[in-house]
Amino acid sequence: MEESYRINKKRNTWSRLGDALSKTRSRVSNGIANVFSSGRELDDSLLDELEFNLLSADVGTNTAAQILDRLRKEISKRKLSSREQFIGALEDVLLDLANQLVKPLVITENRPFVILVTGVNGVGKTTTIGKLAHRFKKDGLSVMLAAGDTYRAAAIDQLQRWGQLNDVPVVAQQTGADSASVAHDAFQIANSRSIDVLIVDTAGRLHSNKGLMDELAKVHRVIARLDASAPHESILVLDATIGQNALLQVDQFDTAVQLSGLVLTKLDGTAKGGVVLALPSISSLPLYYVGLGESIDALQPFDPQDYVTGLLGS
Ligand SMILES: Nc1nc2c(ncn2[C@@H]2O[C@H](COP(=O)(O)OP(=O)(O)OP(=O)(O)O)[C@@H](O)[C@H]2O)c(=O)[nH]1
Ligand SMILES: [Mg+2]
Numbered sequence: 001m002e003e004s005y006r007i008n009k010k011r012n013t014w015s016r017l018g019d020a021l022s023k024t025r026s027r028v029s030n031g032i033a034n035v036f037s038s039g040r041e042l043d044d045s046l047l048d049e050l051e052f053n054l055l056s057a058d059v060g061t062n063t064a065a066q067i068l069d070r071l072r073k074e075i076s077k078r079k080l081s082s083r084e085q086f087i088g089a090l091e092d093v094l095l096d097l098a099n100q101l102v103k104p105l106v107i108t109e110n111r112p113f114v115i116l117v118t119g120v121n122g123v124g125k126t127t128t129i130g131k132l133a134h135r136f137k138k139d140g141l142s143v144m145l146a147a148g149d150t151y152r153a154a155a156i157d158q159l160q161r162w163g164q165l166n167d168v169p170v171v172a173q174q175t176g177a178d179s180a181s182v183a184h185d186a187f188q189i190a191n192s193r194s195i196d197v198l199i200v201d202t203a204g205r206l207h208s209n210k211g212l213m214d215e216l217a218k219v220h221r222v223i224a225r226l227d228a229s230a231p232h233e234s235i236l237v238l239d240a241t242i243g244q245n246a247l248l249q250v251d252q253f254d255t256a257v258q259l260s261g262l263v264l265t266k267l268d269g270t271a272k273g274g275v276v277l278a279l280p281s282i283s284s285l286p287l288y289y290v291g292l293g294e295s296i297d298a299l300q301p302f303d304p305q306d307y308v309t310g311l312l313g314s
Helices: 002-010 016-020 022-035 044-056 061-078 083-099 125-138 153-166 179-192 210-226 240-257 273-282 304-312
Strands: 113-118 143-148 197-202 233-239 261-265 287-291 299-301
Touching: 016 022, 016 304, 022 044, 022 273, 022 304, 044 061, 061 083, 061 273, 083 273, 083 304, 113 125, 113 210, 113 240, 125 143, 125 153, 125 197, 125 261, 125 287, 125 299, 143 153, 143 179, 179 197, 179 210, 197 210, 210 240, 233 240, 240 261, 240 273, 261 273, 273 287, 273 304
Parallel strands: 113 197, 113 233, 143 197, 233 261, 261 287
Antiparallel strands: 287 299
């Protein structure tokens, strides 16, 4: 543990994730620096301040309490006293949580490999699909996109722009068409063209809107009827800028479309990046990717060490 902390201290450049976390870090690690100023002892009031710092980065009350509980045990068990020892122990506790979220998104042998992408309005679904298409193409896979957001003409245009940018085909119908029918057609076309990966966009919807959630469940059912193993991934996109509120969305989307993983967007520029640490407390879903900007390459597999280093500073 102390070894890994020393290695991080030597690091003089930030990972892209670490860079994106600068605002969150300013809440957590500047807070820790203040806590340790003027040679204070590792006592309860100091730990209370740390808890406050974690809460201000939107780690959430339950997770912050859990972190503090584990830290207190480490402090008494190993008689920690110095700042370095304390930060080393904190890093270990945070890494333990972050590691629970790691699982790579693997495109298995199924063809077409279908990825259904859902989430509330404006979280970054369509942008994430454009970025995923870019990644998969770089891996040598053929990709097709399905414009399942049929609510707005602009949504279809937006997906088509991502299709052009990636040079991948987009299956779309007119605005107002049945989203499940778009998914159905896209599957048949992808199948006939031996496409490797089909990514299905959907309209943003509030998790509390039963009618719209039923409609989403129908999209899922239609895909499963074409291939019982599909969708092979069902991804919920969450927006980091709303912090803890994002967690409320997971259950209802899971009920509608049996989620297999998460993507957390907009980690760049938010001070609420601590929300990542709360994810293991609400589900066992992996965090496949994090969104770190608007550009096509600003999507990375979640790296727990980069995340924790980004949070604590070097
Ligand atoms: N900074 C930042 N912006 C992002 C990220 N991901 C998406 N965005 C921006 O968020 C806005 C909404 O993105 P969309 O992809 O249209 O979101 P959506 O979920 O498809 O939205 P609806 O279809 O309207 O529900 C756009 O301006 C994106 O550029 C990210 O990781 N970081
Ligand atoms: Mg969209």
